[in-house]
Structure formats: structure tokens, C-alpha cells
Amino acid sequence: MSLHAGTKLEKVLAAGQFALTTEVGPPRGPDVDEVLKKADILKGVADAYNVTDNQTAVVRMSSIAGSKILLDAGLEPVAQMTCRDRNRIAMQSDLLGAAALGLKNILAISGDHQGAGASGKLKGHPGAKGVYDVDSIQLINIIKNMRDEGVQAGGDTLTSKPEFFIGAAWTPLGPPIEFRVLRLAKKVAAGADFIQTQAVYDIKAFAEQMAKAVDMGLTEKTAILPGLIVPRSAGMLNYMNKNVPGVVVPQELIDRMKQASDPQAEGVKVTLELIEQVRELPGVKGVHLQAIEAEELLPEIINQAGLSPRPEV
Amino acid sequence: MITAEWKPIEEMVGYLRGHKKVLVIGCATCVAECAAGGEREVETLAPLLAMAMQNDGNPIEVKSATLERQCEPEFLEAISEAAADADAIVSVACGIGMQLVAEHYADTPLYPGVNTTSLSIREEPGLWTSRCAACGDCVLGLTFGLCPVARCAKSLQNGPCGGTRTDGMCEINQDTPCIWRLIVERATARGRLEDLTKVRPPKDWSNSPAGGPKRMLREDLRS
Numbered sequence: 001m002s003l004h005a006g007t008k009l010e011k012v013l014a015a016g017q018f019a020l021t022t023e024v025g026p027p028r029g030p031d032v033d034e035v036l037k038k039a040d041i042l043k044g045v046a047d048a049y050n051v052t053d054n055q056t057a058v059v060r061m062s063s064i065a066g067s068k069i070l071l072d073a074g075l076e077p078v079a080q081m082t083c084r085d086r087n088r089i090a091m092q093s094d095l096l097g098a099a100a101l102g103l104k105n106i107l108a109i110s111g112d113h114q115g116a117g118a119s120g121k122l123k124g125h126p127g128a129k130g131v132y133d134v135d136s137i138q139l140i141n142i143i144k145n146m147r148d149e150g151v152q153a154g155g156d157t158l159t160s161k162p163e164f165f166i167g168a169a170w171t172p173l174g175p176p177i178e179f180r181v182l183r184l185a186k187k188v189a190a191g192a193d194f195i196q197t198q199a200v201y202d203i204k205a206f207a208e209q210m211a212k213a214v215d216m217g218l219t220e221k222t223a224i225l226p227g228l229i230v231p232r233s234a235g236m237l238n239y240m241n242k243n244v245p246g247v248v249v250p251q252e253l254i255d256r257m258k259q260a261s262d263p264q265a266e267g268v269k270v271t272l273e274l275i276e277q278v279r280e281l282p283g284v285k286g287v288h289l290q291a292i293e294a295e296e297l298l299p300e301i302i303n304q305a306g307l308s309p310r311p312e313v
Numbered sequence: 314m315i316t317a318e319w320k321p322i323e324e325m326v327g328y329l330r331g332h333k334k335v336l337v338i339g340c341a342t343c344v345a346e347c348a349a350g351g352e353r354e355v356e357t358l359a360p361l362l363a364m365a366m367q368n369d370g371n372p373i374e375v376k377s378a379t380l381e382r383q384c385e386p387e388f389l390e391a392i393s394e395a396a397a398d399a400d401a402i403v404s405v406a407c408g409i410g411m412q413l414v415a416e417h418y419a420d421t422p423l424y425p426g427v428n429t430t431s432l433s434i435r436e437e438p439g440l441w442t443s444r445c446a447a448c449g450d451c452v453l454g455l456t457f458g459l460c461p462v463a464r465c466a467k468s469l470q471n472g473p474c475g476g477t478r479t480d481g482m483c484e485i486n487q488d489t490p491c492i493w494r495l496i497v498e499r500a501t502a503r504g505r506l507e508d509l510t511k512v513r514p515p516k517d518w519s520n521s522p523a524g525g526p527k528r529m530l531r532e533d534l535r536s
Binding site for chain 2: 083110112115133141169174185245
């Protein structure tokens with residue numbers, strides 16, 4: 001099978017290895033050292049590292065700049081690109097720039113609405129004008145057409161074709177639940193080569209959605225990496241269950257974390273179980289694993305899960 | 314209808330400092346329907362403004378009128394005398410009506426008393442919700458009569474984002490339904506869910522406000 005971009009992530013998946021991605025949030029300043037510090041903790045932990053694009057509408061170092069810093073430090077980035085802040089002209093220009101810098105994994109997403117935005121002490125930019133010129137599915141298709149046809153969305157040609165391995169997000173358990181697999185199918189039809197999902201805790205419900213994806217033949221065309229977020233307390237799970245759309249946490253899991261004498265250790269144990277459970281599901285090709293504000297837990301989790309060292313490809 | 318909402322009185326006070334004779338004008342159409350600029354609202358606002366200006370140390374004389382329609386020139390004559398007598402006009406019509414008044418009585422400063430906010434329906438008494446974004450490229454024929462341009466916070470064209478709450482509402486407002494959830498429900502009820510599985514290409518926004526000021530010309534009506 002010929003590769004689209006030949007990134008490490010693409011090669012790991014093409015080799016039939018269980019892929020592992022995680023996330024690096026860029027700093028709220030031009031601090032290269034901050035990115036390198038995270039890179040240092042996470043190096044060797046994953047095949048590729050998502051670099052977020054101004055998540056929750058709080059301004060951070062650009063995803064493309066953060067991705068380039070990671071790449072230079074020897075970590076393969078997945079540059080995220082949202083539809084919130086740029087129109088199709090700026091997006092395609094940034095995509096050419098990303099390709100020129102050697103950034104070939106792109107994750108195309110709608111992006112948090114600027115009005116849903118920031119929480120806690122951060123204000124975000126609720127008064128900003130959201131762009132949403134194109135949606136994530138249209139963006140996926142624009143990237144595919146740049147790569148495969150060498151054409152811009154407006155029909156003009158590119159002087160050469162950029163290489164991209166195209167990613168998309170999937171919220172398998174959000175309402176309307178009957179449409180979620182169909183929307184995944186649209187992303188695949190538009191050109192998504194790999195999929196990272198919203199955090200999954202309800203494995204039974206996720207398995208049902210995966211089974212539908214398998215039935216539709218989608219897992220033959222795209223690599224699905226379920227999202228797993230290391231639980232750190234019952235409170236965190238409760239919060240996500242109530243406030244993060246598309247995240248469903250079974251009550252037993254919340255209770256289990258509540259009863260644990262060492263919630264952090266229990267969270268690691270839960271994560272290891274979740275990895276095992278999703279790994280057994282047909283069509284699952286890897287995991288997108290996050291430990292929010294606890295990245296230092298990841299090397300140990302990956303060791304214990306038998307996912308270390310990452311394959312050389 | 315076009316909806317509007319009163320501006321804060323303090324903002325109007327800021328505009329009116331230095332003026333002495335102010336005419337407050339309403340419009341009996343859309344803004345009356347949405348209870349922002351009809352006769353009742355004009356007659357409420359006029360004394361409030363007078364009082365606020367008095368408290369501000371800049372007393373004014375306020376007169377009021379409500380036009381049948383503020384966006385048609387023939388109805389503007391009704392206030393010609395009052396307008397000539399005023400040294401400022403506050404309009405609580407939509408931005409269209411306001412600009413016609415500003416043009417018609419170009420020597421008198423006009424200030425907005427409302428913000429024009431949406432093309433909405435009155436869904437329940439006291440509740441107005443968006444229905445149209447005047448995008449110039451109507452997709453209702455593809456979305457079972459429910460507009461994702463005006464009613465999805467991200468104007469998504471290909472289905473719901475990941476921000477649909479467990480109860481089917483939009484993540485940016487717990488009282489606003491995810492319109493794509495409603496579109497999917499209606500498509501399902503008609504046995505046409507399949508229709509929503511086609512990838513919709515990027516939308517042409519050139520006939521929307523993004524394409525520049527609208528100039529609609531009908532030669533057949535100009536002779």
C-alpha cells in the first residue's frame with residue numbers, strides 16, 4: 001500500500017502496529033522552553049503528538065509553530081487545525097506552510113466555539129467573531145484535494161502537491177447517537193485517514209458504535225484511535241460526565257474512583273484496563289491517550305500496558 | 314421578523330448630552346412585534362430618557378412618535394414637523410429604518426436606541442429565536458426546513474459537532490437545541506436519514522453580507 005505522507009504515525013498504522021498518540025498543549029506565550037520541557041517528558045511515549053489549536057478560544061502559541069518545535073526536538077507532531085479562526089484561504093495557506101515545514105499529520109476539527117470557551121480563571125475570547133467558513137468535513141476534503149489533486153478549494157492549481165496524513169475527530173457517544181456513525185462515514189468519505197475520538201469510558205456503548213463502523217466498512221478505510229483520558233479523581237469523572245458533551249462515564253467507574261484510597265494509582269489501573277478493553281474491539285487501531293496536567297504518568301502507563309518502546313518504522 | 318433590543322440607557326445618555334430637544338421614534342412593524350420599538354415601548358422609553366438626562370444634569374425636552382413603517386419613505390413625512398423641531402432623533406426601529414430616517418432628515422443627528430439583533434420568530438410569549446441568517450444561499454431544501462446557518466452556532470453544513478449536550482441541547486447555550494439533532498430527528502421521521510449522508514461542499518458565501526453590501530437589481534421593475 002502506498003503511503004500518503006510517510007509519517008511515523010502512518011507507517012505504524014500501515015505496519016499493523018497498535019498506534020499511540022497523545023497531546024501537547026502549546027503555552028500561552030512564545031516560550032520554546034515550555035514546549036521542549038513537555039517534549040522531554042513525553043519523548044518516546046507516543047508515535048505522534050497532537051498540538052492543539054487555541055483550545056477553548058484562549059490564545060496560545062500557534063499549533064504549526066508548536067508542531068515545528070516538536071519536530072525539531074525529534075517528536076512527530078499532529079498539527080490540529082480548527083475551523084473557528086480561519087477561512088478557507090488562511091487554512092490552505094497555513095497548510096502549505098505546514099507542509100513546507102515538514103508537518104504532515106493534520107487533524108481537522110470544527111473547534112470549540114468561542115462562546116463555549118474558557119473555564120476556570122481563563123477568560124478566552126467570547127466576543128470574537130467565529131469564522132466557520134467551512135466545517136470540519138469540508139476542511140478534510142479541502143486537504144485531500146490539495147494532496148491528491150493539487151488543487152485549491154477555489155479551483156486554482158497548486159505548483160506541487162503537499163503530502164498530508166489527514167486526521168479527524170469523532171464523538172461516538174454524542175446525541176443524536178444514530179447519526180454519529182453516519183457522520184464518521186462522511187468524514188471518511190471526505191478523506192479522513194485516521195480518527196481520534198472524544199474520550200471514551202463507556203466501553204460497552206463505544207463497542208456498539210464501533211461495531212456499526214465495522215459493519216459499514218469504515219474501519220477498512222480509516223484507522224480509529226479511541227481517546228482515553230487518565231482519570232485522576234471521582235470529581236474529574238463526574239465533571240466530565242456532566243459538562244463535557246459526548247463524554248459518558250458509567251456510574252460504577254465514578255464510584256470506583258471515589259472508593260479508591262489512592263485515586264491516582266486507581267486512575268492508572270483504570271486506564272490500563274480501558275486500553276486492554278478497546279484494544280480487543282474489532283477495528284480499533286490504536287489509542288489517543290491523554291493525562292491532562294499529569295503527563296508524567298504516561299511513560300509508566302505505556303510501560304505497564306506493554307506499549308513501550310514504540311515501534312521503529 | 315427583524316428583532317431588536319434596547320441599548321443601555323447610559324449609552325443613549327452619552328449620545329444625547331448637549332442636545333435639548335429630542336424626538337424618539339418607533340416603528341409599528343417588526344420591532345413592535347418583538348416589543349422593542351413599537352408605540353408602547355416608545356412611550357415607555359421617552360419619559361425614561363427624560364428622567365435619565367435630568368439625573369445626568371442635562372435636561373432635555375422629549376417628544377415621541379411611532380411610524381407605521383420606518384423603512385418606507387412615504388411613512389416618514391408624518392414626522393416632518395416634529396423632526397424639524399428636534400435637535401436629535403432617537404430611533405428604536407431596526408437598523409434599516411434608522412438609516413432611512415438618518416437619510417431623510419440628514420441635518421438632524423440620529424442615534425440608535427436599540428441594537429438590531431436577528432431574523433427571528435416569536436417562539437413563545439416573550440421568547441424570540443433565530444430562524445434566518447440572510448446567507449443568500451438557502452439550504453432549507455436540504456435540511457428538512459431547519460436552518461443550520463442561523464441555528465447552529467458554527468453554521469455547520471454536514472451534521473452536528475461534538476458539542477451536543479447529553480440532553481440534545483447546544484453546548485454554547487443549554488436552552489438552545491442542537492439544530493442538527495432536530496434535523497436528524499425530522500429526517501428520521503420522514504425515513505430520509507440517508508439524505509444527510511452526502512458530503513456538502515463548502516458553501517458559497519458571496520451572496521451573504523460577507524460578499525459585500527447587497528445590491529439587488531430587478532430591471533423588470535424599473536421601467
